Amino acid sequence: MRHFLALLLVSLLLSCVTKKSADENNKSDVKDTSPAKLPELKPGEAVATFAAGCFWCIEEEFELLRGVREAVSGYAGGEQENPTYEQVGNNETGHAESVQVYYDPKIIPYDTLVKAFLYAHDPTTLNRQGPDVGTQYRSVAFYRTPEEKVSIEAAIKRFNATGEHHDPVVTQVVPFKVFYPAEVYHQGYYRAHPDEAYIVSVSEPKVNKFKKRMADKLKAGQ
Template sequence: MRLLLFGMLFIASTACKPKTTSTVQENTASIQEKMEEKTPMSKQDLEGYETAYFASGCFWCVEAIYESVKGVKEVYSGYSGGPEENPTYEDVAYGRTGHAEAVEVYYDPNVISFTELVQVFFGSHDPTSLNRQGPDRGAQYRSIAFYKSDKEREIITKYMEALEASNVYGRPIVTQVVPFEKFYIAEAYHQDYERRNPNNSYIRNVSIPRLNRFKANFNTYLKDESH
């Protein structure tokens, strides 16, 4: 019984979700100083790069994974997949909207293709887990591959069919494949959250291990860390 209770408390303490409104405000204030050091990339900086959108659990984890991929210039954490305008982190995290935590990936198609980004997507989370990734539960953590064109939709669906035909996961894939409509960038303190908060319990126990598993399986897709 004690072991079960400890496990429940551990999961609760390492969830990608605010505990209370006051906690969110405190975290925002403490992290804001760090964010002042970061100069956001302008649209001019990102001209010439393509964009791709994915949702596969806590965006702190997903952002860090795509940031490690060669050819990726910038990644933003945010919200997508729902009808509500201007969603907030607290509303999304508590399942009060139809949005999922998602990422916006700016990439150089001459270095990394959309097909390879889709491979990264399916290879870095469990696409058979309905409305859940790790300790995070709820539709806001569902698996979604967004497409902006018929070509992208075809790439996603064909890759899913190949995974299913090979029975890679041993269970049916539940990833949603939906047209991209709008991406709402998350609050400033969420950007580069993993890199800026390495001692956070969720980052240590969930996010970093997930990133390391991805790196071990996709080492040829990684940026040269010496640069």
């Protein structure tokens, strides 16, 4: 009985760990709050943009994939130019935390990226991912071409047909407009803060689950 109560207490404590609480705990840290620079697109590369909850986790998941050179955390889907993390977090701009992926389509086709996107988060929860609630955590697939839109819609149809979730996918499928890179200190955050409570209790389990689902698409050693 004592063991059960102890486990229950731990579970309750972890459920209180949110992105917002992690931000509050890190206020005293010295951070580089200047916007990160977007990488230049290399010959033969393509770019894709997705929103799937906290970008600390999603950036890490995409960078695990073979054929992905880099994933950049940032903001998309809103109206305001050059939004800040605080503005997005306070739902002032309409943006969602997003990740822009630079990849080689000869190694990892767009269809596989969309599959990875759906596996990287729970696309059936509206305006939330786990303990994080708000439109900044909504699920969005941004398409750049009609072909990409068709690919996304077909992937969602297949995902719904699996019955893996009782609820249908609520991912928004919208045309890409602009992506604003997040502040420098957000880039590579998952690996830079492995002992942070939010990373350990929320992000790491998602990343581990993603690794199992996409095991045949991971880079060597992952």
